[in-house]
Amino acid sequence: MTTISIIGSGNMAAAIGTRAAKHGHTVELMSRNTAKAQALADQIGNGATVGTYGTRPAGDIVIVAVLYGGAVDAVTHYGDALAGKILVDISNPFNADATGLATTTGTSAAQEIAAVAPEGTPVVKALNTIFGHVLAQDKPLDAFLVGEGAEARARVAEFLASLDIRPLDAGGLEMAPVLEWAAILLMGVARNGAGFDVALAADVH
Ligand SMILES: NC(=O)c1ccc[n+]([C@@H]2O[C@H](COP(=O)([O-])OP(=O)(O)OC[C@H]3O[C@@H](n4cnc5c(N)ncnc54)[C@H](OP(=O)(O)O)[C@@H]3O)[C@@H](O)[C@H]2O)c1
Numbered sequence: 001m002t003t004i005s006i007i008g009s010g011n012m013a014a015a016i017g018t019r020a021a022k023h024g025h026t027v028e029l030m031s032r033n034t035a036k037a038q039a040l041a042d043q044i045g046n047g048a049t050v051g052t053y054g055t056r057p058a059g060d061i062v063i064v065a066v067l068y069g070g071a072v073d074a075v076t077h078y079g080d081a082l083a084g085k086i087l088v089d090i091s092n093p094f095n096a097d098a099t100g101l102a103t104t105t106g107t108s109a110a111q112e113i114a115a116v117a118p119e120g121t122p123v124v125k126a127l128n129t130i131f132g133h134v135l136a137q138d139k140p141l142d143a144f145l146v147g148e149g150a151e152a153r154a155r156v157a158e159f160l161a162s163l164d165i166r167p168l169d170a171g172g173l174e175m176a177p178v179l180e181w182a183a184i185l186l187m188g189v190a191r192n193g194a195g196f197d198v199a200l201a202a203d204v205h
Contacts, residue, residue: 005057008065009036015132021046028058056081068093083118090127092183110176122152142201146175
């Protein structure tokens with residue numbers, strides 16, 4: 001198994017970190033709030049560690065689990081410390097009432113993050129279409145992913161599969177707006193009858 005680094009110490013860091021640890025990965029948490037990261041590492045257990053925010057992460061896969069408003073800042077702050085890693089963007093750039101996106105049409109949070117990531121550091125968007133509390137239930141799920149380079153997508157797909165999450169590769173990063181709108185679809189069905197324990201899935205025949 002591998003070391004997975006997570007930037008952030010909120011709900012998604014907890015859900016992903018806990019699930020990853022349960023499935024045998026070593027989790028490194030990096031947060032601008034070290035005390036919060038330490039508390040989460042203690043909660044996750046299984047050898048979870050805390051890294052210094054802004055320094056080179058231990059894992060080859062680095063999950064950026066910060067709010068959309070801070071994601072570009074966080075990746076910029078890390079700068080070359082992220083060179084050669086695979087960045088996983090899970091952010092949803094929702095507008096104030098989560099009925100649409102705050103990004104400019106034709107672009108996406110993932111592409112904004114890719115624009116500030118160091119050279120040779122592919123960005124893969126994944127897990128944004130799954131509610132954190134659903135992820136935390138540790139049941140089988142589907143996860144759509146898109147990103148820069150088939151190799152990086154395959155690596156993230158392998159990680160997701162190790163968490164009992166079926167990866168559904170939807171192509172290059174230009175597809176990221178679709179995944180961000182898919183999260184609005186998820187919110188829509190949750191609010192209009194399905195409830196918040198819902199998850200998006202594909203039926204593959
Ligand atoms: N919750 C969900 O169900 C869900 C589902 C799919 C995707 N997502 C996405 O996952 C990401 C994390 O969501 P969450 O629910 O975990 O949110 P959260 O519980 O509010 O945690 C957000 C994390 O982002 C950090 N952060 C915020 N601004 C930052 C900045 N400028 N620089 C560095 N760190 C910053 C926070 O640090 P502090 O604690 O120091 O403030 C905190 O660790 C978001 O982009 C969200 O859209 C969430």
